[in-house]
Amino acid sequence: MRIKVLGCYGGQQVGFRLTSFLVNDSILLDAGSPAEILTLEEQHRIRHICVSHTHLDHIKDIAFLADNRCVKRSSGHVENRNITIHSLAENNQILMRHFFNGHIWPDFTVIPNADDSILILDDIEPERTFEIDGVRITAIPVNHPVPCTGFLLDQDGKQVIYTADMANTDRVWEFANAQPNLQAIIMDCSFTNANQYLADISGHMTPASMMKDLKKFEQLGKVPVYLYHMKPESLQRMIEEVEALNVPRLRMITQTDELHF
Ligand SMILES: [Zn+2]
Numbered sequence: 001m002r003i004k005v006l007g008c009y010g011g012q013q014v015g016f017r018l019t020s021f022l023v024n025d026s027i028l029l030d031a032g033s034p035a036e037i038l039t040l041e042e043q044h045r046i047r048h049i050c051v052s053h054t055h056l057d058h059i060k061d062i063a064f065l066a067d068n069r070c071v072k073r074s075s076g077h078v079e080n081r082n083i084t085i086h087s088l089a090e091n092n093q094i095l096m097r098h099f100f101n102g103h104i105w106p107d108f109t110v111i112p113n114a115d116d117s118i119l120i121l122d123d124i125e126p127e128r129t130f131e132i133d134g135v136r137i138t139a140i141p142v143n144h145p146v147p148c149t150g151f152l153l154d155q156d157g158k159q160v161i162y163t164a165d166m167a168n169t170d171r172v173w174e175f176a177n178a179q180p181n182l183q184a185i186i187m188d189c190s191f192t193n194a195n196q197y198l199a200d201i202s203g204h205m206t207p208a209s210m211m212k213d214l215k216k217f218e219q220l221g222k223v224p225v226y227l228y229h230m231k232p233e234s235l236q237r238m239i240e241e242v243e244a245l246n247v248p249r250l251r252m253i254t255q256t257d258e259l260h261f
């Protein structure tokens, strides 16, 4: 399994892209930035998007991936005609009602026609494993102000967990501790310790609250934990706070990382 970081920040500024991870070549975990960083050829290889939740920083580029795919198809391209969105039913309903509603953006679930549309919605169920392009994926409900799931990925007997946006959540660590060959965790860490109240009301982590959750992780220090969703403007302070925790194999992920398992 390869996981290429396309964007990993909880804010958009010049040089800081929003959350999106490319798994192998065809699966996205969230879609905050793929149209900004991938070439058109790379975009056209994407066949699946696992959407953790409907906050804009995780769905923004579905709009532009769909638009680019539509133009590509109209020029006669026959491969990878559709992009399937895998998310909770309530999230797919929100996407239809508030995003692909003909006002904010066209409804690409009926374009160019309903039988062979650019976007296909797949309602997934929490904790029920599905398989796409050789990767077994399980959605794990996490603690965030809107319906949200992290994802457990499993390929070739190796597992990776992406928590998605979350405040303290026991279930993720029950999954993490149950995996036979866990390779890494990609985990929310958004705010500095001084902004704990902001983290609490928005359903995110600080280094301090994150550490409370990591104490539930039996392989802490052995299995790498990569942090994402940092607010760019306080990145330096957060790096210092994370280093002060002095936990082996715990670090912030960067936009140039490509993880191989
Ligand atoms: Zn969120």
Ligand SMILES: [Zn+2]
Binding pocket: 010, 019, 055, 057, 058, 165, 229
């Ligand atoms: Zn977010």
